[in-house]
Amino acid sequence: GAVVSxxxxxxxxKSGTSVKxxxxxxxxxxxxxFWYRQFPKQSLMLMATSNEGSKATYEQGVEKDKFLIxxxxxxxxxxxxTSAHPEDSSFYICSARARDVSYNEQFFGPGxxxxxx
Amino acid sequence: RKEVEQDPGxxxxxxxxxxxxxxxxxxxxxxxxxxYRQDCRKEPKLLMSVYSSGNEDGRFTAQLNRASQxxxxxxxxxxLSDSATYLCVVTRGxxxxxxxxxxxxxxxx
Numbered sequence: 001g002a003v004v005s006x007x008x009x010x011x012x013x014k015s016g017t018s019v020k021x022x023x024x025x026x027x028x029x030x031x032x033x034f035w036y037r038q039f040p041k042q043s044l045m046l047m048a049t050s051n052e053g054s055k056a057t058y059e060q061g062v063e064k065d066k067f068l069i070x071x072x073x074x075x076x077x078x079x080x081x082t083s084a085h086p087e088d089s090s091f092y093i094c095s096a097r098a099r100d101v102s103y104n105e106q107f108f109g110p111g112x113x114x115x116x117x
Numbered sequence: 118r119k120e121v122e123q124d125p126g127x128x129x130x131x132x133x134x135x136x137x138x139x140x141x142x143x144x145x146x147x148x149x150x151x152x153y154r155q156d157c158r159k160e161p162k163l164l165m166s167v168y169s170s171g172n173e174d175g176r177f178t179a180q181l182n183r184a185s186q187x188x189x190x191x192x193x194x195x196x197l198s199d200s201a202t203y204l205c206v207v208t209r210g211x212x213x214x215x216x217x218x219x220x221x222x223x224x225x226x
Binding site: 032043044045046093095097109110111113 | 121125158159160161162163204212213214215216217218219
C-alpha cells in the first residue's frame with residue numbers, strides 16, 4: 001500500500017517556540033493532504049485540508065495563523081505550530097489522498113507526538 | 118450530539134470469542150463508511166469499507182443500516198492481535214473523514 005511518512009516522530013519543546021512537522025507521501029503523488037489532531041482518549045479531529053499549490057482550508061475553531069500549513073509539492077505538506085503552548089500538546093497525524101484514485105481512502109502517516117513544556 | 122458515536126468500551130473478551138461493535142451517525146447525508154483500527158500511540162489503519170449489502174473480510178463482517186444510521190463490525194474467533202481501538206468513520210462526500218472516538222477491544226488468554 002501507499003506509504004506516508006512524518007517527521008519528527010516526537011518532539012518536546014519549550015512554550016513559545018515553533019515546531020514544524022513534515023508529512024511526505026513516499027510512493028505516490030498526493031493532491032490533497034489532511035492534518036488531524038488527537039488528544040488522549042479522544043477521536044481524531046480534522047484541523048485542515050491542504051491542497052497542493054493553494055491555501056489550506058481550516059476547520060472551524062482552528063486558528064490558521066497558529067497552525068501554518070504549506071503544501072509546496074505533490075509529496076510534501078508541512079504543519080508549523082507557532083508559539084506553541086502546553087495546550088497544543090497532542091498527537092498530530094497527517095494523511096494523504098492519492099492523485100489518481102476515485103475512492104476516498106486516505107493513507108495516514110505514523111503521527112507526531114508533540115509535548116510542549 | 119457527536120456526529121459519530123461509539124461505545125468507548127473497553128470490551129474485554131477471551132481469545133476465540135465473537136464480539137460486535139456498533140456505531141451511529143447523525144448526518145443522514147453521510148455517504149461513505151469505514152472501520153479503522155488504531156493501535157496504541159499509532160496512526161489509524163483502514164480495516165474495511167462498509168456497504169449496505171454487508172461485506173466480509175475473513176473474520177471481520179461489517180454492516181450498514183442507512184435507515185437507522187447505524188454501522189456494525191463483527192469479529193469472529195478473536196485473536197490477541199485484534200486488541201486495538203476500532204474507529205467508526207464516515208464521510209459526507211468529498212474527502213473529509215469524521216471519526217468516532219473509538220471502541221477499545223482487549224482480547225485476553
